[in-house]
Amino acid sequence: MNSPHLHLILNHVPTVGTAIALGLLLLSLLRRNQELTRVSLEVFYVVALITLPAYLSGVATALALEKMPDISTEAIARHHDGALSGFIFMLFTGGASWIGLWQFRRVSRYSGLNVAIVLVLAVITLTFMGGAATMGGWIRHPEILVADAPTPTGSGGFITAASVKALVSDYTWLWPSLEALHFIGLWLLFGVVLLVNLRMLGMMKAASFSALHRLLPWSVLGLGINLVSGMMWVIATPEQYMSNVSFFWKMGFLMVAGFNLLYLTTFDDPWQVEAGDEAPFRTKAVAASAILSWVFVMYFGRMLPFLGNAF
Amino acid sequence: MDFILRLQHSAVMDWVRESGSLWGYPAILFLHTIGLAAVAGINGAIDLRVLGVAPRIPLSSLTRFFPLIWAAFAVTAVSGLTLLIADAETKLASAVFYVKMLFIVLALVNLHLLRTRVFTDPAFDSRPLSTQARMLALSSLALWVAATTAGRLMAYVGPVAGLK
Numbered sequence: 001m002n003s004p005h006l007h008l009i010l011n012h013v014p015t016v017g018t019a020i021a022l023g024l025l026l027l028s029l030l031r032r033n034q035e036l037t038r039v040s041l042e043v044f045y046v047v048a049l050i051t052l053p054a055y056l057s058g059v060a061t062a063l064a065l066e067k068m069p070d071i072s073t074e075a076i077a078r079h080h081d082g083a084l085s086g087f088i089f090m091l092f093t094g095g096a097s098w099i100g101l102w103q104f105r106r107v108s109r110y111s112g113l114n115v116a117i118v119l120v121l122a123v124i125t126l127t128f129m130g131g132a133a134t135m136g137g138w139i140r141h142p143e144i145l146v147a148d149a150p151t152p153t154g155s156g157g158f159i160t161a162a163s164v165k166a167l168v169s170d171y172t173w174l175w176p177s178l179e180a181l182h183f184i185g186l187w188l189l190f191g192v193v194l195l196v197n198l199r200m201l202g203m204m205k206a207a208s209f210s211a212l213h214r215l216l217p218w219s220v221l222g223l224g225i226n227l228v229s230g231m232m233w234v235i236a237t238p239e240q241y242m243s244n245v246s247f248f249w250k251m252g253f254l255m256v257a258g259f260n261l262l263y264l265t266t267f268d269d270p271w272q273v274e275a276g277d278e279a280p281f282r283t284k285a286v287a288a289s290a291i292l293s294w295v296f297v298m299y300f301g302r303m304l305p306f307l308g309n310a311f
Numbered sequence: 312m313d314f315i316l317r318l319q320h321s322a323v324m325d326w327v328r329e330s331g332s333l334w335g336y337p338a339i340l341f342l343h344t345i346g347l348a349a350v351a352g353i354n355g356a357i358d359l360r361v362l363g364v365a366p367r368i369p370l371s372s373l374t375r376f377f378p379l380i381w382a383a384f385a386v387t388a389v390s391g392l393t394l395l396i397a398d399a400e401t402k403l404a405s406a407v408f409y410v411k412m413l414f415i416v417l418a419l420v421n422l423h424l425l426r427t428r429v430f431t432d433p434a435f436d437s438r439p440l441s442t443q444a445r446m447l448a449l450s451s452l453a454l455w456v457a458a459t460t461a462g463r464l465m466a467y468v469g470p471v472a473g474l475k
Contacts, residue, residue, distance in 0.1 A: 016442075035443075044335040100454070107438045111319060116397045117444060117453055157439040175467075176463060176464055176466070176467040178466075179463045180459060180460040180463040180464065181468075182461050183347075183459045183462070183463055184456055184460070186344075186348055186350065186352075187347065187348045187350075187351040187352040187355060187459065188355055189352070190349065190352040191348070191349075191351065191352025191353045191354070191355045192356050192359075192407060193352075193354070193357070194349060194353055195353065195376070203376075204372035204373065204375050205372075206369045206371065206372035207367075207368045207369060207372045208367070210367070211365055211367035211368045211369075212368060213365075214364055214365035214366075214367070214368075215356060215359060215360075215364060215365050215368075218359060218364065228397040275369075277472065281313070281471070295345060298341070298344055298345055298348060299341055299345075301344075302344050303333070303337060306333060306336075307333070307337075
């Protein structure tokens with residue numbers, strides 16, 4: 001399987017997944033069913049997570065396609081801009097959903113404000129993603145354009161990949177600044193990950209999980225900083241990353257770590273670990289895998305210039 | 312100085328720098344990264360607790376993390392020293408390097424003060440933390456941010472080797 005193949009497999013998740021999660025959320029509001037609200041927020045989070053490889057495999061596909069004859073680079077760029085716009089809102093939707101899930105643990109109900117924000121973000125995401133999906137179809141399937149339709153013009157989103165690329169190359173201080181931010185985000189994230197997961201593994205048993213739970217948003221803040229800085233590099237110099245085996249593994253372990261975070265946020269077994277308790281085996285296993293997957297994310301990040309062809 | 316430069320051109324350091332093996336320069340760089348992530352990260356999380364982010368974590372339970380921070384610091388320092396010797400000519404000529412060292416020394420002094428001024432108070436779990444404790448936590452975060460930034464800028468500002 002190569003990147004274009006992966007893109008063909010994953011490219012429906014952002015649109016179809018968001019539509020399903022949105023439907024579940026609306027249904028849960030109609031039925032006043034908190035459990036269903038929770039499920040819909042979990043689906044939003046997972047869809048946002050899968051959007052990452054969907055987007056990245058798309059960037060790799062663009063690099064492969066641009067070399068082929070009879071392919072309109074404008075059509076690719078328009079699709080990319082739409083997908084990038086959708087991806088940005090998808091990250092906000094996933095982040096807001098995560099905050100909702102995190103809050104639910106503390107107060108056992110959903111804040112109307114959070115649900116409203118997720119709802120609005122999801123609609124915007126779906127709009128951009130739907131547009132991106134349509135424009136993606138045009139790249140290889142011009143037959144879906146109705147005969148007398150005008151040739152599509154203009155940008156596909158509110159932001160263009162070309163402008164991000166220009167930003168990073170025009171302001172030479174930006175790349176080093178992003179690196180500093182990326183490393184600060186890295187330790188902010190990793191410190192909280194260590195504290196919470198080492199507790200689950202048996203260190204500092206005097207602290208309950210619910211006490212440590214308060215720290216989790218700080219690790220998500222670190223993750224957010226690193227997603228933004230990392231994405232800017234990928235958009236600016238995609239060729240450095242897309243054929244880089246180290247980047248592939250880094251993203252793979254990032255996905256594992258993302259699922260670990262969902263476990264810590266929504267599952268009952270870590271939540272029930274009180275002060276003095278030994279965590280159940282399943283929680284310990286997830287805690288160990290969380291620490292390990294972040295270590296691997298860092299390893300393959302550091303190996304980008306050495307294992308792969310980057311820089 | 313001459314001694315360090317001689318070390319830089321020793322067989323071991325030539326291997327670290329130029330062998331192209333993943334066990335040479337890249338592995339040491341990774342150890343440095345994971346070490347700094349643990350040192351600044353755990354210290355940062357403790358700072359957040361002192362600042363009041365997760366007030367139900369008993370401060371007394373956090374004292375167990377101090378030995379872990381120092382162990383991680385040992386890994387960071389040894390790997391960092393190796394990276395320094397392997398590229399001494401460039402790094403010792405870089406002003407940013409000395410700025411980074413200054414911030415690290417200050418951050419470590421800060422950590423020590425946090426441990427001895429705040430974490431030795433037997434009643435620290437039963438009453439609100441002092442302003443001094445909060446100031447120490449804030450300066451700790453600021454110093455690690457500064458040290459990290461200076462560390463990254465070493466690859467861009469002043470003399471820069473071809474090494475990553």
